[in-house]
Amino acid sequence: MLSIKNLQARVEEKDIIKGLNLDIKPGEVHAIMGPNGAGKSTLGNVLSGREGYEVTGGEVLFDGKNLLEMSTEERAREGLFLAFQYPVEIPGVSNMEFLKASVDAVREHRGLPAYDSVTFLKLAREKCKAVNLDQNFLKRGVNEGFSGGEKKRNEIMQMMLLEPKICILDETDSGLDIDALQVVAEGVNSQRSPERSFIVVTHYQRLLDYIVPDYVHVLANGRIVKSGGKELALELEEKGYSWIEQEGK
Amino acid sequence: MSEQINEYIKNEYAAGFVTDVESETLPPGLNEDVVRFISAKKGEPEWLLEWRLKAFRAWSEMTEPTWAHVKYPKINFQDVSYYSAPKSMDSKPKSLDEVDPELLKTYEKLGIPLHEQAILAGVAVDVVFDSVSVATTFKTKLAEAGVIFMPISEAVHKHPELVQKYMGSVVPQKDNFYAALNSAVFSDGSFVYIPKGVRCPMELSTYFRINEAKTGQFERTLIIADEGSHVSYLEGCTAPMRDENQLHAAVVELVALDNAQIKYSTVQNWYPGDAEGKGGIYNFVTKRAVAHTNAKVSWTQVETGSAVTWKYPSCVLKGDNSVGEFYSVALTNNYQQADTGTKMIHIGKNTTSTIISKGISAGKSQNAYRGLVRMNPSAAGARNYTQCDSLLIGDQCAAHTFPYIESKHPSAVVEHEATTSKVSDEQLFLCQQRGIDMEKAVSMIVNGFCKEVFKELPMEFAVEAGKLLEVSLEGSVG
Ligand SMILES: Nc1ncnc2c1ncn2[C@@H]1O[C@H](COP(=O)(O)OP(=O)(O)O)[C@@H](O)[C@H]1O
Ligand SMILES: [Mg+2]
Numbered sequence: 272m273l274s275i276k277n278l279q280a281r282v283e284e285k286d287i288i289k290g291l292n293l294d295i296k297p298g299e300v301h302a303i304m305g306p307n308g309a310g311k312s313t314l315g316n317v318l319s320g321r322e323g324y325e326v327t328g329g330e331v332l333f334d335g336k337n338l339l340e341m342s343t344e345e346r347a348r349e350g351l352f353l354a355f356q357y358p359v360e361i362p363g364v365s366n367m368e369f370l371k372a373s374v375d376a377v378r379e380h381r382g383l384p385a386y387d388s389v390t391f392l393k394l395a396r397e398k399c400k401a402v403n404l405d406q407n408f409l410k411r412g413v414n415e416g417f418s419g420g421e422k423k424r425n426e427i428m429q430m431m432l433l434e435p436k437i438c439i440l441d442e443t444d445s446g447l448d449i450d451a452l453q454v455v456a457e458g459v460n461s462q463r464s465p466e467r468s469f470i471v472v473t474h475y476q477r478l479l480d481y482i483v484p485d486y487v488h489v490l491a492n493g494r495i496v497k498s499g500g501k502e503l504a505l506e507l508e509e510k511g512y513s514w515i516e517q518e519g520k
Numbered sequence: 521m522s523e524q525i526n527e528y529i530k531n532e533y534a535a536g537f538v539t540d541v542e543s544e545t546l547p548p549g550l551n552e553d554v555v556r557f558i559s560a561k562k563g564e565p566e567w568l569l570e571w572r573l574k575a576f577r578a579w580s581e582m583t584e585p586t587w588a589h590v591k592y593p594k595i596n597f598q599d600v601s602y603y604s605a606p607k608s609m610d611s612k613p614k615s616l617d618e619v620d621p622e623l624l625k626t627y628e629k630l631g632i633p634l635h636e637q638a639i640l641a642g643v644a645v646d647v648v649f650d651s652v653s654v655a656t657t658f659k660t661k662l663a664e665a666g667v668i669f670m671p672i673s674e675a676v677h678k679h680p681e682l683v684q685k686y687m688g689s690v691v692p693q694k695d696n697f698y699a700a701l702n703s704a705v706f707s708d709g710s711f712v713y714i715p716k717g718v719r720c721p722m723e724l725s726t727y728f729r730i731n732e733a734k735t736g737q738f739e740r741t742l743i744i745a746d747e748g749s750h751v752s753y754l755e756g757c758t759a760p761m762r763d764e765n766q767l768h769a770a771v772v773e774l775v776a777l778d779n780a781q782i783k784y785s786t787v788q789n790w791y792p793g794d795a796e797g798k799g800g801i802y803n804f805v806t807k808r809a810v811a812h813t814n815a816k817v818s819w820t821q822v823e824t825g826s827a828v829t830w831k832y833p834s835c836v837l838k839g840d841n842s843v844g845e846f847y848s849v850a851l852t853n854n855y856q857q858a859d860t861g862t863k864m865i866h867i868g869k870n871t872t873s874t875i876i877s878k879g880i881s882a883g884k885s886q887n888a889y890r891g892l893v894r895m896n897p898s899a900a901g902a903r904n905y906t907q908c909d910s911l912l913i914g915d916q917c918a919a920h921t922f923p924y925i926e927s928k929h930p931s932a933v934v935e936h937e938a939t940t941s942k943v944s945d946e947q948l949f950l951c952q953q954r955g956i957d958m959e960k961a962v963s964m965i966v967n968g969f970c971k972e973v974f975k976e977l978p979m980e981f982a983v984e985a986g987k988l989l990e991v992s993l994e995g996s997v998g
Contacts, residue, residue: 319949319953321949321953322945322949323945342952343949343952343953344952344953344955344956344957344958347952347953347954347955348955352953353953355950358950359944359946359947359949359950360947361947361950361951361965361968362941362968362969363965363967363968363969363971364964364965364967364968365968368964368968369951369954369956369964372951372954372956372960372964373951373954373955373956376954376955376956376957376960377954377955380955412968413950429954433954433955
């Protein structure tokens, strides 16, 4: 599904990702943990093709295709989804309009017909319900005045509508209370399938009680410094990151 | 991403073609003889010639206003031709069948077919080509309702009492430099009269087109809504792409008598100049309305064209309980400059006004809102609400806000809100990450920003306005 080999990337002349390897097979859930500033969000941005994030080495294959050659929107249309750590507001553009434009673009790319408005509205309402967002959120501006938790649930709602192949969730748990965390986790779990893979970036093991990963990796200093099964998360919770960071140097 | 935004600024102007018709064009220059020539050409009565000459003499003593936040080389008014008309119009065609097919083709290309069967259902159109009115459609249907809708040059002959009574009553000849110039040399424009108690059965619309090089366009529109009547009017404009700047100085006067309502919408798309700032229309326009007791006037404008815009559609709220509204979207791209806004002059008691202004700047453009709200000592209980929002695309453009508030009555309430925002890299990235390309993203964000104004436009024009913004922003992101 996604194969990252010796990836190196820099932001504003500063090397952040320094030779990262990761292989994700269809249906797998990989958790990436690591200290603040390790480069977790940077990895998501680089994989999404965000402007200003310069790849200086390595390669990434997405479903056998060269991901790094694709434009940002092409990657999205091919099925790469990034749930943002800090979702931005777009005042004046209704969530509904935004979602329709997004789903239309992705479906067109996949050779599928656009939904008519009525069918789409029904679908969007269903997904709202699934993440426990009131339907009114469809009419409001994208993330406009949403609480932190509502923004995160809105991200998951978008993920459900877009049916991506690989989902990168960047600290989707941060700022969520336990109820919201469960809703989000249930949303994610409902999307797990043998064809869909996940990269779950988190700082805390708490989320992984709900979204149980197949693998846990520790990202420090721009590299994966340790990998293991779900029990690694518990170990990290107990011991912190410093012992691994030492190992990584 | 800002870099990409800046790159995208390659404006395609679809209305930029030239029509190949033979025209009679006065040589450049302005003096009393030119004024006399124009008046004679139209066979005007003596009073109107005198009216024009009075304006000309006043204008000769005046100097150009320089207070607006715009910069352009000094205009040599002796370098402009003050009259141009297609020769084929000399014979005064009686119906569309007699109008030069080249002219009709021009309007078809612009998406404004003049054959009645092809016209947007329910919209009567008058079109002004350079200095003359080419065609007015749906005349008979309007006449049945008692509505008068015709070129002002024709109204001078057919309804002299109305023209003489109201022309200059809202914008006097000496009002300002450009209004005085217009009063001296105005060539044509539209005239509308809605009789007492009549709801105009269709939208009225005038389409202005500058074709000749080096000519100015000076049209005059006069709309009189008699007591208790209603009318909705739309104005559209385009011009060919030319390297030199061209002058457009119009005057629009609206009179809303007791209990009348006038809704005046403009979609202004004069040629804005090229990406280097060469060419484009200088749009110096005076638009003003007088609202009598319980009357209501709404100005809605979508301004995307012109190299320089200087325009302040205003309402004089003379009668008690009268209402004035101003809804504006002004978009500037490349090197365009706009200084636009409104004046709300509250004279009557309990008068109310609303101002919603949305300025969008892209490229290296300058976009200023300038608005005056004046509560006269007589305006007890008057209220104004002003909301003034600016949106920046890229980082080389600028937005400015100049609100002036003069409140001379203690019970008057004036509220003003202003915001400035930017189309941010984060917003564009979010859109792209969801598969939406950048042009669509910008257009969605800009349309969202303008929503409150677009909803004031007649339906079919709201759609058009949205598309126009899209085209005007073409190239403003990569
Ligand atoms: N857009 C940016 N501009 C400058 N520095 C950045 C940018 N994005 C990330 N960085 C830097 O890259 C490093 C990694 O940041 P980030 O990927 O956000 O870490 P994490 O998500 O693991 O906390 C930090 O030192 C951060 O300051
Ligand atoms: Mg982060």
